[in-house]
Every structure is written in structure tokens, then in C-alpha cells.
Amino acid sequence: MLQVDKLSTFYGNIQALRDVSITVRRGSITTIVGANGAGKTTLLRTISGLIEARHGLVIYEGQDITNKRPNRIVRKGISQVPQGRQVFGGMTVAENLSLGAYVRRYSNRVEVEQDKDMVFELFPVLEEREKQVAGTLSGGEQQMLAVGRALMSRPKLLLLDEPSMGLAPKVIQSIFRTFFKLHEQGLTILLVEQDAKIALETADYGYVMRTGKIALEGMAGELLENDEVKKIYLG
Numbered sequence: 001m002l003q004v005d006k007l008s009t010f011y012g013n014i015q016a017l018r019d020v021s022i023t024v025r026r027g028s029i030t031t032i033v034g035a036n037g038a039g040k041t042t043l044l045r046t047i048s049g050l051i052e053a054r055h056g057l058v059i060y061e062g063q064d065i066t067n068k069r070p071n072r073i074v075r076k077g078i079s080q081v082p083q084g085r086q087v088f089g090g091m092t093v094a095e096n097l098s099l100g101a102y103v104r105r106y107s108n109r110v111e112v113e114q115d116k117d118m119v120f121e122l123f124p125v126l127e128e129r130e131k132q133v134a135g136t137l138s139g140g141e142q143q144m145l146a147v148g149r150a151l152m153s154r155p156k157l158l159l160l161d162e163p164s165m166g167l168a169p170k171v172i173q174s175i176f177r178t179f180f181k182l183h184e185q186g187l188t189i190l191l192v193e194q195d196a197k198i199a200l201e202t203a204d205y206g207y208v209m210r211t212g213k214i215a216l217e218g219m220a221g222e223l224l225e226n227d228e229v230k231k232i233y234l235g
């Protein structure tokens with residue numbers, strides 16, 4: 001479904017991605033794990049068109065989408081949940097969700113309401129808080145809202161950037177259960193995580209990133225048993 005081929009991204013003179021190649025199969029949950037500053041966010045943002053790739057290709061469903069405009073990439077079916085949620089704190093839950101549907105230029109009110117209901121079914125607490133401003137939600141609720149907002153564009157591929165960050169284990173479990181549910185409904189997921197354990201337990205296939213490069217890849221279950229991964233990332 002998604003193929004990233006020898007992607008290189010720079011911040012000025014500093015190279016953040018070095019010839020990164022990954023494949024995300026349709027219907028999979030694929031994960032990228034790696035320490036602080038490895039380049040995980042840079043990779044997702046380059047796929048989404050938010051940062052320019054200097055070399056390499058991003059191929060989505062057979063089409064070259066490298067350096068296309070972010071809203072075009074969203075319209076093609078790739079939606080990103082940013083690291084740190086980044087919901088609009090001064091706007092209500094409902095307004096945040098409506099914004100997620102905004103890229104669908106031709107969508108009508110009825111469709112947007114239907115999609116909101118779909119999000120509320122997935123995260124009932126968001127319906128209870130529909131009129132509340134997002135800044136007053138708990139961290140877990142904000143993460144749910146960020147995921148809900150991304151779903152409003154009806155993605156086929158969801159990019160998740162560290163959804164577990166700063167959340168209590170119970171909340172993480174509940175959010176990851178939702179990811180499984182979405183996956184069962186046919187959504188393909190690319191999950192970026194510093195928490196290698198939860199990521200590899202969730203995913204089918206995994207990549208380990210180190211200083212802007214893919215250091216290791218394999219079936220998630222095998223990576224969990226890999227000595228190096230165990231030593232460095234699983235404590």
C-alpha cells in the first residue's frame with residue numbers, strides 16, 4: 001500500500017533521514033520504533049508532505065506522492081495523528097472533529113455528522129464532552145480526539161505518532177484496543193512508538209530506526225525476541 005524508497009530529509013544542513021526504505025502492506029499494522037531523535041517523526045511528516053524530501057520516493061497505491069501538498073495526500077487517504085496530539089485547545093470537541101473533515105472539499109453536512117457519530121461510537125466519552133473545549137480534556141481524551149479528528153478525513157492509512165506518550169497504562173490499553181478495532185474494520189496502520197514493547201506487541205511487522213536509518217526490520221514477534229532489541233529497547 002505504501003512504499004518508501006531511500007528517503008532522505010534534511011533540516012538545513014543536518015540530515016535527519018538517511019536512505020530510509022520501508023513497506024507498509026495493506027491491512028497490516030506496521031511499526032517503527034526507536035529512541036529519542038532517531039527520526040521517526042521526521043519520517044511520518046515527510047510521508048505526509050509536511051517536510052520536504054530531498055531524495056527518494058514515497059509511493060502510495062502505485063502513485064508517486066513524494067512532496068505533494070499535505071491536503072492532497074490527506075485526500076488520497078493518508079491521515080496523520082501528530083505527536084503530542086496537537087488538538088485545538090480553545091475549540092470544542094465537535095469543532096475539532098469538523099476540522100478533520102475540512103479537507104474533504106465535497107463532503108456535505110450530513111456526511112460529516114455521520115462520521116462524527118462513527119467517532120462517538122468508537123470513543124463514547126467524546127460525545128459526552130462534545131461541547132467542551134478540547135484544552136480541558138484529559139491527556140487520554142485529547143489523544144482520542146486527535147485520533148477521531150484524523151478519522152474524519154476517512155483515511156485508508158492512519159499514521160500514528162507516539163499515541164502512548166504521557167498516558168497511564170490503562171488509558172494506553174483502551175486506546176490500543178480501539179486501534180485493533182479500526183484495523184479489523186480494514187484500516188491500515190503505521191504506528192510510531194518509543195515504547196517498543198507495546199508497539200511490537202501490537203504490530204505485524206516492525207522497523208527499528210537509529211540516527212536516521214533503518215537499523216533492523218522483521219516480523220514484530222521476532223523483533224520482540226531479538227537480543228539487541230531486548231537489550232536496548234525493552235529494558
Ligand SMILES: Nc1ncnc2c1ncn2[C@@H]1O[C@H](COP(=O)(O)OP(=O)(O)OP(=O)(O)O)[C@@H](O)[C@H]1O
Pocket residue numbers: 011014016034035036037038039040041042043083194
Ligand atoms: N525542526 C527541526 N529543526 C532541526 N532539527 C530537527 C527538527 N526537528 C527534528 N530535528 C532533529 O532531527 C532528528 C530527528 O528528529 P525526530 O523528531 O524525527 O525524531 P523522533 O524519532 O521522532 O524522536 P522522538 O522520539 O523524541 O519524538 C533529531 O536529531 C532532531 O533533533
Ligand SMILES: [Mg+2]
Pocket residue numbers: 040041042083161162
Ligand atoms: Mg517523534
